Amino acid sequence: MSYLLYHCLNNHKFLVKDTDQKDGMSCIECSSYSCPTGYLFREGNTWVDKYPIYKPNKKPLFTITLDDWDSVPIVRFEGEEIENKSRVTFDWETDTLDKKSKPFIRLEHSSASDGKSIKKVEYNQQL
Ligand SMILES: [Zn+2]
Numbered sequence: 494m495s496y497l498l499y500h501c502l503n504n505h506k507f508l509v510k511d512t513d514q515k516d517g518m519s520c521i522e523c524s525s526y527s528c529p530t531g532y533l534f535r536e537g538n539t540w541v542d543k544y545p546i547y548k549p550n551k552k553p554l555f556t557i558t559l560d561d562w563d564s565v566p567i568v569r570f571e572g573e574e575i576e577n578k579s580r581v582t583f584d585w586e587t588d589t590l591d592k593k594s595k596p597f598i599r600l601e602h603s604s605a606s607d608g609k610s611i612k613k614v615e616y617n618q619q620l
Contacts, residue, residue: 498531
């Protein structure tokens with residue numbers, strides 16, 4: 494017998510028998526949205542979390558949120574929102590045999606809302 498390990502938005506954890514699992518399960522403590530984050534099964538006398546799906550406490554490194562085609566993208570790097578953006582570039586491609594790929598990120602923004610003193614920040618600059 495195995496179980497799915499669920500986490501909710503408030504970081505409660507609970508186990509659901511894999512045969513009882515269904516889409517859209519709510520937290521048994523606070524009823525908020527929850528999703529499976531691991532797969533537990535018994536190995537001897539211990540439960541093993543064999544396939545951790547994601548780490549709920551880890552903040553994303555980089556997010557771009559675009560609400561609409563005409564809206565200004567909301568950009569967060571290491572949890573901090575980038576204000577007064579003038580350009581946002583994100584490029585990623587899959588790994589190849591001879592090259593391990595990392596995303597390329599370029600942000601142009603200023604510290605003042607009048608757009609003066611534009612700062613360019615690049616991560617993993619392409620060669
Ligand atoms: Zn909860």
